[in-house]
Amino acid sequence: MIKLRIMGIITMLCSLLGCTAQTKGFESIGAEKFEQIIADTAKVIRLDVRTAEEYAEGHIDGAMNIDVLKDDFKDNAITRLPKDKTIAVYCRSGKRSKKAAGILAKQGFNVIELDCGYIGWTKADKPVTR
Structure with missing residues (x-):
């Protein structure tokens, strides 16, 4: 009887944790795959969510900048980003970027996220604009 209860609890926890993992609503990917996807500028919007100062120091070419740490991030993103393109x-x-991707996914955007960030992008020797 105790064994069945423990198995039931374990099954319930696995189900809950599995559902949580699946509901983040976006995919985190590495620099190689990110570079391939953002090459399609007709279908993809590049979004840098760092501060304006960080953006000015260097960014991925063609990226727009909306600072996720500002209070108006969600409203600004909803106003400026098209929902028919991948962000x-x-x-x-x-x-x-994971925080921003979560916010955008909850608003109905199709989102991919650069798992390693700008630091990983430059370490992978990917192109930047300064």
Whole structure:
């Protein structure tokens, strides 16, 4: 009887954790795959969610900048980003872009996120604009 209860609890926890993992609503990908996807500028919008100062120091070519740390991020993104295109989001290291990707996914955007951030992008020797 105790064994059945424990198995039931384990099954329930696995189900809950599995559902949580599947509901983030976006895909985190590495620099190689990110580069391939953002090459299709007709279908993809590049979005840098760092500060304006960070963006000015260097960014992925063609990226627009909307700072995820500003209070108006969600409203600004909804106003400026088209929902019929994939939003390819990145930040410095991947933390802020995951936050931004989650916000955008909840608003109905199709989102991919650069897992390694701008730091990983430059370490992979990918092109940047300064």
